[in-house]
Amino acid sequence: MEQSTSFHHLVFQDWSANPNSLKSRLILSSFRLTQVFTTRSGLISRLLGVLSTLFYTIIVQWIMGIDLPPCVMVGKGLQLFHGVGLVVHPDSVIGDGCILRHCTTIGAKSGIGFGAEIPPVLGNHVDVGCNVVIIGPLSVGNYAVIGAGSVIVHDVPEYAVVCGNPGKVIGTRRSNNVSRVSSSAMPEEIS
Numbered sequence: 001m002e003q004s005t006s007f008h009h010l011v012f013q014d015w016s017a018n019p020n021s022l023k024s025r026l027i028l029s030s031f032r033l034t035q036v037f038t039t040r041s042g043l044i045s046r047l048l049g050v051l052s053t054l055f056y057t058i059i060v061q062w063i064m065g066i067d068l069p070p071c072v073m074v075g076k077g078l079q080l081f082h083g084v085g086l087v088v089h090p091d092s093v094i095g096d097g098c099i100l101r102h103c104t105t106i107g108a109k110s111g112i113g114f115g116a117e118i119p120p121v122l123g124n125h126v127d128v129g130c131n132v133v134i135i136g137p138l139s140v141g142n143y144a145v146i147g148a149g150s151v152i153v154h155d156v157p158e159y160a161v162v163c164g165n166p167g168k169v170i171g172t173r174r175s176n177n178v179s180r181v182s183s184s185a186m187p188e189e190i191s
Contacts (some may be wrong), residue, residue, distance in 0.1 A: 095125070
């Protein structure tokens with residue numbers, strides 16, 4: 001009984017974070033189901049892992065154009081808005097309660113394998129706008145907000161609101177409220 005409850009929790013852990021999108025719920029449930037079966041041992045689990053990986057690869061990755069590999073470490077409560085054009089490096093780490101939107105790339109500067117750079121690590125409750133590129137060995141702090149169309153190539157501090165190419169801190173976010181800098185202040189470049 002405890003294992004089935006745990007299985008249910010693992011597969012549907014993003015369900016409540018996406019209440020208005022059946023599409024996002026089904027994509028993320030399929031993602032989590034594939035993760036569960038590919039990490040368990042036993043002949044039946046391995047067979048189900050092959051079948052769920054095949055289904056996930058064909059439907060979600062190829063047809064829907066959402067490249068979120070099942071090997072990505074993702075915290076609970078991921079929100080996926082549209083998802084089309086989303087590309088996430090297989091070694092990326094995404095914290096709890098993050099929001100990812102369409103046409104976003106989270107990746108490394110160089111290829112996979114020997115000498116490859118470490119991909120980004122997103123903290124908890126990071127809100128990533130659409131058409132964002134987060135690339136390189138960097139970390140995005142908890143509760144950071146990345147504005148639409150931004151290119152992030154340096155670490156982002158916690159609670160920072162970042163926009164532009166290259167990304168610059170334009171304000172801070174505290175308790176889900178955004179306090180903006182005055183228009184006369186120059187945005188500081190992220191270092």
